[in-house]
Amino acid sequence: LVNGASVADDGSNGADPTPGNNSDVDDTPINGAVPDLVLSKDDGGATTTPGGVVTWTIGVENVGNQNATGVVITDTVPANSSFNPAASSPGWSCVPDGSAGSVCSLAIGGLTGSGGSTTASFSVTVDNPLAAGVTELVNGATVADDGSNGADPTPGNNSDGDNTPINGAAPDLVLSKDDGGATTIPGGTVAWTLSFQNVGNQDATGVILTD
Numbered sequence: 001l002v003n004g005a006s007v008a009d010d011g012s013n014g015a016d017p018t019p020g021n022n023s024d025v026d027d028t029p030i031n032g033a034v035p036d037l038v039l040s041k042d043d044g045g046a047t048t049t050p051g052g053v054v055t056w057t058i059g060v061e062n063v064g065n066q067n068a069t070g071v072v073i074t075d076t077v078p079a080n081s082s083f084n085p086a087a088s089s090p091g092w093s094c095v096p097d098g099s100a101g102s103v104c105s106l107a108i109g110g111l112t113g114s115g116g117s118t119t120a121s122f123s124v125t126v127d128n129p130l131a132a133g134v135t136e137l138v139n140g141a142t143v144a145d146d147g148s149n150g151a152d153p154t155p156g157n158n159s160d161g162d163n164t165p166i167n168g169a170a171p172d173l174v175l176s177k178d179d180g181g182a183t184t185i186p187g188g189t190v191a192w193t194l195s196f197q198n199v200g201n202q203d204a205t206g207v208i209l210t211d
Contacts, residue, residue, distance in 0.1 A: 002025065003025065004023060004024065004025035005024060006022055007022050007023070034065070034066050035064040035113060036154055037061070037158055038061045038062075039059065039060050039141060039142065039143040043056050048165070049166065050168070050201040051201070052126050054081070054137055055088075056162060057119055057121060058073055059118075062114075063114070067110060067116070068116075069110050069149060070107075070110075071107075071109060074104070075103075075106075076103050077099065077102045077104060079138070080100060082127070091107065092106050100127075111145075130201060131202070132204065138163050140159060141159065142158055142159040171204035172198060172199045172201075173198055173204060175194060175209075178195075194211070
């Protein structure tokens, strides 16, 4: 706190010969005043499927006793998905392009102390088809300010994550076998063409053809 005071008389008895010492200022340090940001992330208990859209609600609160400035939320697009800007809060910026692994940020600006809060939505579209063995999306977010009002005293609660289960993802193999309408004779050779494909919404591994 910076505070000053001054003194003067009515001047009826003449001017003060040393007016420079008629005022003084004193600065009082304030300790323990810092922002304290807390972040939570939740999909609301959702489940999804290949090609589905998952939306997380990110909540940020300043429980500290000083305002925070330059607040930014950061979220990384989870593996096996891509950022969905249409279903997200406006203002997200993703580097390099919103694909899996891209780092997305949302500038919040200032957040008042003692309970100032805000929420934002972060959405992705699940890959379709989905990579083999994937059963959930794993996603986390963090929040930070510009540090101009002091370091966050509890940085451990500046991050949170939520895992969203993926249902209905499975390979679906189809096989057809055809001799092309051939006929043969004893001692002849017959050739069949075997065609097989995966029409499911998840990659297949270890595929074996048996005849």
